[in-house]
Amino acid sequence: MTDLSRRTLVKSAAVLAATAPLPSLARSAKTPRIGRYIAVPESGVHAFKGIRYGRAERFARPVAEPLEGPAITAAKFGPICPQRAMAGEPQSEDCLFLNVWTPEADPRAKRAVMVYFHGGAYTTGSVTDPLTHGAKLAADGDVVVVTVNHRLNALGYAWLKPFGARYADSGNLGQLDLILALQWVREHIAKIGGDPARVMVFGQSGGGAKIATLMAMPAAKGLFHAAATMSGQQVQASGPAHAWARTQAFMAALKLAPGDVEGLRTMQIERLVEGLAATDPIMGGGVYFGPVLDMTNLPRHPFWPDAAPQSLGVPMILGNVREETRAFLDPRGPKLQGLSWENLAARMVPEIKIDLDPVWVVEQYRAHEPGWTPEQVYYAATTAGRSWPGQVIEADARAAAGAGSTWVYQLDRPSPTDPLRGAAHTDDIPYVFGTLDAPGSYSGTDDAARRLSGAMMRAFTGLAKTGRPELAQWSPYRLPARETMVFGDTVRVENDPRRWQRELWARAPYVQPGV
Template identity: 30%
Template structure:
């Protein structure tokens, strides 16, 4: 088994990377409809008649543009308007590095999007005459993208809204270093606790939820029945909203698709990389040192560190605010535009200072609501398919797996880790302490097209993010590779998609997926620590959906790693152990110093065994 990708994907899993994305949406000619005029607390808006007998409203501002002094600050209310504001076109994506997955036009390495990006979109069935006065269930979508790329603009909502009779809301939120930034200077005197929190992306989500509470009834939605749902980074953010005191009362159910409970201690988000408690490579102090060098104020990392420590809070804030988005992201790179930076920070205001798994032992201390959580069986394969360690390109474009056994076993290791963190450990804790139910799933659909050119059923399998198309009923152009769906796999695909939307919307309506919206599906039982507790979601060709029990815990994974005969040297075993159970920002929950030493790792500092700290002259 090859483990080169294991550390990478372990990190990727924790930051909630998201690799299923629509191609860049083409501009459409939409015409404002007098039937779609709605009042909001900021002023009237006019939407349009969308497909599938729905109304749509696009680009609605839910907060003031986070510009100038509002950069790295909590969102503020938007200035009201009096005249009808047209809401018929998507607004700006947030600032990010361009890549083929970001959902907007651009070139490799280019900074795209705008800081003025706090907009949301709404879809609702045209005919709400048959609903009661309470309104329809509201489904509030948080996009993925590692919290560093992505936009709500790539998720058409008309089919989900119409087919499941719900009101759908999709949102933008600040990303990457503009969405999460914790530096001591941001806690300077005169700044509020929210402004000082560093969790600006999370606060954007909360502001959008507050907008829903105040406005969604005018769109046919029930503000007392709001379900937050998201995939990957969106799933991570779902868990964080459950833990966030300012989000209390703003939602009533939660769905985490391939999520994570990881949060970042402030010392990891702020410290220099060579401190006793080392900060991440893009911690605020490391980033600021890099910025000082780029601005020509100092040369070399050591000199930048000295200069930074000599600056006052006011000087640091002024310098940070003077930098353009292009300058902020200068020198930063990552796969497909995504980069790892500290996020979902344990600031003590927006998020607790303790780990979420610890918090979830006390229902009275978090936003305890019914939860649906799950992962895809082959999460890792979408990443591995793009890594030359595992896959070569014959004739420059045909993917060929070099070692099928190593490919499958490595994928199983990583994907099982994801399931343990996102599903089993969380469900076991919450179900043991909460009165609310937890519903768990694993998505197993692996019927991507297979032909003499490529076998997607093996290459991608039930890969990361592939289930999103099924939830939104959107299979046109949304996959990374052409020809993934064909006449052979489409019938089973469509049948499973219908099932999933029925379960998702029934959960949104009642907090229990039960037998689906129409009561005609297999009953989905709540998590039970002793009986069948996992809904396997699959098409008839894969055996169909069924309740099962297939536990995967951190203890099981540690035992597997300790005894794995394919790991031939101690340092490799120590490296993987440290990456999985310490450096993933869940060390509070899973790290045990004695277990590490028992592996024979006394000679390997767990903080540097992966990538030793080095001096940078960037």
């Protein structure tokens, strides 16, 4: 699906939702509110969209926003962080908004709370995507769902501390936004039916990486009681030297003098966003902004040299999809055109983050899986050498530290709507949210999709409610067995699936993007 067609579908869905008749909920119960925000009914639950949780000046720490004020019907999302993607969405630096779906806005309800952080690395994305609307999960899972937008890219993660104490928190401002949102949940969620003592954070791709980073941030300690990461890990943060090189490359692309931080702080946001097209001086490609090891807000790497001790007691689900890279290495695109055994090794090189001889790698795959095609090897190897290692490192680190409340999954079910897609990055989102029929979903809506969605939803809501997945057969992850739940058309536990691939890629260090 092209970006243009996806945006068209998303806009159409939003128009239909806005013009649909209100459910009976609105006529049968008093409309709840929290502070100045008045709920709207949505699919049988109460929705509060566009709640402002904070404000922030450019490159400064966020500050909390009072709930009280003139009444607002909370019927639409707030603007998203300025970025080069999602051009059809309202964008603004004033983007610290969250959204809540609750089955019952009664302080006595005390339902478990699930707080979602979106993907898009640390550079793009938002929670306005219909795949992550929370009404279905709130209703079917009997939980309160919160989704959060925050500052991204240079606005949230540019390293400016060398310019002076005014910028001491730069490099991790996007993370501080998330901490402020979690503090909002702690202070206010009980007013609309949530239990501040049972808060689970979950996120996909970049959202999972943000969670892994929070697990090493002292200010986040105690703000959440369970966590789940979906194809998103953060083994290491960016070091300050590399972060500074990126800031300098970004400023050069904006034609600013190396010391002109005031120009960066005051320039028009449209021009600042244009600068995000700068080339990354460390890894090539677009300039990377992400959490920085600043020794204050983030005093250690999240999962190096071990799992952050402060979060070992937090129950955690870690998951990945079997062929992650099919989502961003388009099987219909130029990188796959003319793929053969002769050029396979060379085409793999730019896509992997572990430095092994690609010719040797191809030989190993052909020896282990002689029936595979070059395309199958390409996607298996690029997934195992790029998108999967971080999850293995994190799960192993928790197991090695004795954190028994760790569960690992692998999504195997291929898309029934696009056979070339297989089981790819982002494909677990609609199963967990129950948004199988949302624009952008590849899950289909058949019986198998609904069964799998029910299982994954029970697992995630079970972790939020009780600290363990609500699937009796799902064993905790331990070494050396590496018990893994395989979510496919059947649901089963396997010990160390893809073992030989894991061992192959473990022969050399994993390079976390951004370090």
